[in-house]
Structure formats: C-alpha cells, structure tokens
Amino acid sequence: MIVVKTGGSRGINLDYVLEDIARQTEPLVLVHGASDELNQISEQLGKPPRMVTSPSGYTSRVTDPETLDIFTMVYCGKRNTRIVEKLQQLGVNAVGLSGVDGRLLEGRRKPNIRIVEDGRTKILRDDYTGRIEKANVSLLTTLLDQGYLPVVSPPAISYEGEVINVDGDRAAAVIADALGAARLVILSNTPGFLEDADDESTLIPRISRDGIDEAIATHARDRMKKKLLGAKEALEVGVGQVILGDGRIPEPVTAALRGSGTVIG
Amino acid sequence: MIVVKTGGSRGINLDYVLEDIARQTEPLVLVHGASDELNQISEQLGKPPRMVTSPSGYTSRVTDPETLDIFTMVYCGKRNTRIVEKLQQLGVNAVGLSGVDGRLLEGRRKPNIRIVEDGRTKILRDDYTGRIEKANVSLLTTLLDQGYLPVVSPPAISYEGEVINVDGDRAAAVIADALGAARLVILSNTPGFLEDADDESTLIPRISRDGIDEAIATHARDRMKKKLLGAKEALEVGVGQVILGDGRIPEPVTAALRGSGTVIG
Numbered sequence: 442m443i444v445v446k447t448g449g450s451r452g453i454n455l456d457y458v459l460e461d462i463a464r465q466t467e468p469l470v471l472v473h474g475a476s477d478e479l480n481q482i483s484e485q486l487g488k489p490p491r492m493v494t495s496p497s498g499y500t501s502r503v504t505d506p507e508t509l510d511i512f513t514m515v516y517c518g519k520r521n522t523r524i525v526e527k528l529q530q531l532g533v534n535a536v537g538l539s540g541v542d543g544r545l546l547e548g549r550r551k552p553n554i555r556i557v558e559d560g561r562t563k564i565l566r567d568d569y570t571g572r573i574e575k576a577n578v579s580l581l582t583t584l585l586d587q588g589y590l591p592v593v594s595p596p597a598i599s600y601e602g603e604v605i606n607v608d609g610d611r612a613a614a615v616i617a618d619a620l621g622a623a624r625l626v627i628l629s630n631t632p633g634f635l636e637d638a639d640d641e642s643t644l645i646p647r648i649s650r651d652g653i654d655e656a657i658a659t660h661a662r663d664r665m666k667k668k669l670l671g672a673k674e675a676l677e678v679g680v681g682q683v684i685l686g687d688g689r690i691p692e693p694v695t696a697a698l699r700g701s702g703t704v705i706g
Numbered sequence: 707m708i709v710v711k712t713g714g715s716r717g718i719n720l721d722y723v724l725e726d727i728a729r730q731t732e733p734l735v736l737v738h739g740a741s742d743e744l745n746q747i748s749e750q751l752g753k754p755p756r757m758v759t760s761p762s763g764y765t766s767r768v769t770d771p772e773t774l775d776i777f778t779m780v781y782c783g784k785r786n787t788r789i790v791e792k793l794q795q796l797g798v799n800a801v802g803l804s805g806v807d808g809r810l811l812e813g814r815r816k817p818n819i820r821i822v823e824d825g826r827t828k829i830l831r832d833d834y835t836g837r838i839e840k841a842n843v844s845l846l847t848t849l850l851d852q853g854y855l856p857v858v859s860p861p862a863i864s865y866e867g868e869v870i871n872v873d874g875d876r877a878a879a880v881i882a883d884a885l886g887a888a889r890l891v892i893l894s895n896t897p898g899f900l901e902d903a904d905d906e907s908t909l910i911p912r913i914s915r916d917g918i919d920e921a922i923a924t925h926a927r928d929r930m931k932k933k934l935l936g937a938k939e940a941l942e943v944g945v946g947q948v949i950l951g952d953g954r955i956p957e958p959v960t961a962a963l964r965g966s967g968t969v970i971g
Binding site (some may be wrong): 536539 | 780783788799804807849863868881
C-alpha cells in the first residue's frame, strides 16, 4: 500500500503525477491539495486569502464560514472532480472523497486561535480550522477492496460534525498510518528537502529518524517545516518511509519510490 | 429502496429535507441539485449563466469548460459537502459522490447542440452538456451494503471520460431504475404538478401512466415538462411510483411517501 500526496502549489505538474499514478501496480490512495487555485478563486470572489501567524511561528489560513465554502468549492468541487476525470480517462476507476464523507478524516476544531498580528497576540474566533486526529479508513478499505482508487481531499470533519479546514500533508500521514502503508510519498514543487531553500543543488537525499528534529529546527522554511513534522508523525505511528519528491518532473511517483528526493526514515 | 431527488431552486427548505431523510428507515439514495446557488456564484465570478432554447422548446444552460468548473464547484464542492455535513450532524453516515466517481452516471456528450437564438437555428460547439444513459450502481450498492447513505450530485461522465453537465431529475430516475427502487420522490418548490403553474390550488393529485403524455403536451411549463419526462422514463424502466412532492414543507419526504403532491404511476 502506498499513499501519495500531491500539493496544490504552482509548478507541480498534475498531468505527470496522474499519468504516473495510473502506472502503479500496488494499491494506492491519492491525497491532493489545491492551495494555489484556492488563492486565485478567492481573489476572484472578492474574498482574498488572509494568512495569520501563530505565536510559535507557523502560518495558516483564516477560515470563516465563507472561506470554508470557497475551500470546498475549489478542493472538492473543481480540483477533485478534474483529478477523477483525468484518472478515469487513464483507465483508473477513481472515486473522489473529502474527509467529511463517512467521517473519513476526523479531528478537533480550534474555535479560538491565537495569532500574532502587528507584534501582539490576539484571539481569532469563528474560525473553522482544525487538526486531524484520526482516519476512519473503513470507507477507503471498502473502496480499495472493490478495485477503486480513492482520491481524497481536505476538509475534515470535527467530532461535533462541523466541516474543518485541515492540513493536507497531515491528512496523508494519518491515512498512511491507518492503512498501514509501507510508504508515503509527498510531492511538492521542490526536488525534496533543501539545505538552502533557494538553492536546489542543496538537496539533502536522506534524513534519519533521529535527524528530523534537527532539520526542523535549523533549516526549514515554514511549509517545509510542516512537511517534516508530518513525516515525523507518520514515522512515529508506523509508516515505514516518507519520501519528499519532486512533483514537477515526469514519473514523479516512480522517481520518489526509487529514492529520488529526500528519503526520511 | 427509495431514491429522493431534491432540487436546488429557491424556496426548497434543505434543512427540512435532510432532517426528514434522517428519519427514514428504508435504504435511501439522495440526489441533489444546486441551480439557484450556481446562478449566484456564476454571477459573482463574472460568468453569468447563459440559457439557450432547443428547437423543440427546452431550455438548458450553456456549459463551456469554465462554466463546467463553476458547476462542479457549486454542486460537488459547496452544496454536496454541506449536505453531507448536515447529515453527519444528524447521525447519518453520508458519503458524497458525483456521477464522475466510479463512472456512476455515464452518458453521451452532445458536442454540437442546436439552439434557437433570435429566431434562427444555430450550432453551439465546445459544450459539455450530455444525457445520462446508464448508472453503474455497483459503487452505490457497495456503500449501501456498508450502511452509508450516498449523496449524489451531477455532473456525469461521458463514454470518452469527459465531465458532462446533465439533468439531475434524470440522474435520479436512472439511479432508481438501476437500483430497482420501488419509489422515486422528486422534491421541488411547488406542491406537485399544477394544472395552472401560477395557482397552487390547481394541484393534480394523481396522473396515471397513460395520462403523462397528455399532461406534458397540454399543461406543463418547461421545468415541469422535464420532471414529467423523467417520471415517464422512470416508470417505463420499472420504478413503481414517482411522486412529485413539495420541498418547502416540514417532513417533505414522509409527506410525499404518504401520497401528498402528485403521485404518478
């Protein structure tokens, strides 16, 4: 079993990713993002994204109910449907799901979020952001047993049944854990984990389990920090290997599975 | 087995519909529309809906690729996710699907559509409208067997694997047929089939199979014509009864199943 997460950032070649997904023979679950397109459509709808920073330095998107609707429109509506369409054209019997379907991705809503703005700590209310705590994968195993390829998108659902905006990398890690996947491939618009984020020649090909904390602390930018944290959590719960691969190149999944990019674990 | 279709027109009380769905004890598939909201979001995105009329007098929405993306955003993204959320809050383990997932709703794309504009017949190209010809319900039966309630939205998929805009009532009829459903309930923003579309006191409580053609020919407005055509097709392929019910009232499904509205068949 493999879980592949493909990001939604500019530069990732989704056609390459999906063509390569269609080539895989092992059972596979695809998790996707759509962050770049979300920003575009939000602007078009007159509701530009508002990013905030937590006291510990992580950035995240403010998600009021209207933003959440735009989120599901772009992720579950446009992007997920187009991915399933493309996979169907490639002969793969794909089924699109969000974390809300069958309570696939369940977690805790953080109704009050502490943010730092203009140097001061504030509380943000009416926000629908959360953190995935478990994957109810019986829906996935039911579909996999019948030969379908699940294509999973955030959002998730809270224990109280509310739609919540969650991190896609963590969604993939929690699913990989719950399915007992041997490998988790996370594709983004870089060759992998870079010592210097601006210099692609500084790719670090391998990080041991013991070295992740140091990598998080010393090198990484924000988005990469989150990816490393996700990798760390996945390894902790039993995923064999996490590979940060390049989503811009042909056959990106195959390349990652052969050890290109950054192999963690 | 019951199939319920709820329209997306103004006036339908979706909370009433979903609360009543949660009360049903028979296995059930819900099919939904979102036409009113689609028009709103299309306007917001600067792409107002363009309706055209066929030579035989039916109106339909022009669906270029951009319109199709807005369609999936509203139907599969916003509306479907909110319906699944609400059902989950009501304790129903719902799973949202479009006709593209697992090729659930398959049909023929009409790449060239004949329309009448300014009194002249024209050909419209680059359109992604189609007609559902079959439902591959193995995905639905798999989910129903596991206790999930499927929530199905257009679009469908063409034999060539393209996403196509299709009629929601027909989607419900084809699913009801393929599942061998005893009854198909179609909820809209009227009490049922009205002799005079502007006068709700002219409800026709019952139409026999033999009387449908006459009703289509003599009484109905455009949208109601389509509903009657859908009902006729459903009855022809073996659905026992089609009920046109009022989606604005409390317990709309229960009321329809008890014979309120217009019972056809």
